[in-house]
Amino acid sequence: MCLAQCRMHLLLIVFSSLNGQWRVLTNDQWSSRATLASFENSEPGLSDRQFVHGCFCWQLHFLDKLLLLDTHTMEFSDVDLPPDHRGMGRSVIVEASEGKLGMLTKWYDQDTENDPLWLTYSVLRNNQWHWEKDIPMPVKRAILVGVAGGYLLLHVLYTTPSQEDLKFGYFSVDLKTLQVELFARLSKAISAGHLYAGFPPSLSPPTI
Incomplete structure (x- = not known):
């Protein structure tokens, strides 16, 4: 389509x-x-x-x-x-419980990429978006790659507690628990692609 x-x-x-x-x-x-x-x-x-x-x-x-x-x-x-919704590429629609729609939106404290990053989780009820939770992100910058398999994947710049050097990697957000975890480290920056979960039929294992 x-x-x-x-x-x-x-x-x-x-x-x-x-x-x-x-x-x-x-x-x-x-x-x-x-x-x-x-x-x-x-x-x-x-x-x-x-x-x-x-x-x-x-x-x-x-x-x-x-x-x-x-x-x-x-x-x-x-x-x-939402009335405070700002710009393309800053939010994703997700599956909330009981067949409802949810939304995860990234934002910065002062709307600049040098400030702490947060994700806001909202749920659509009776055609109105209701705030549920703010999720602090342990990263400097993030691109919302997509949603698949019950997770949101973000392409990020981050630092570790023991090192101040910026690192590249991917973080995941579990859509059921809203827990944030490091998904993969990268040795260098790469272009964020499209997210896909599972195998297409042509690559699936043969079945009887």
Whole structure:
């Protein structure tokens, strides 16, 4: 599937391997002049999609909306992003308990990368985001790589208690316990890629 940002609306283009055909879904619920102006004046590009509780999610920062596609009904819905939500690449949608949506957002004490880094965990209840917990991060800088297998992975710069030299590595956050752990050390910086958990069918062990 591909979500396309047009001048007046969004198009979702879906290919089905069952019938070998393409299908186009449109979201026409935003038709006001203010919304159309947001489309026209927005920067090109959309956030990466995430799959949470049977729904694909896109963060539409130029509308301050979270767009949801229910894969069972193939229908769109949306909820407002938090009012203090800032910038692309600073938050991820995660699976919370009881089928709810959660959000982890990174922020700095004074909004500069030289200040302590935190993750804020919020849960969506009755179409409102409710703060749950602030998680101090033992790192200097972080990139949210993605969510898979029940964990959030971050590409980070950090220091150890015994050494002040900056090190590169990956930290993980357990989405059930919100515990933070060092996942892997790196000898040098590398570009953060896309996160994937498990093996694709072509690489899976043979079964009978």
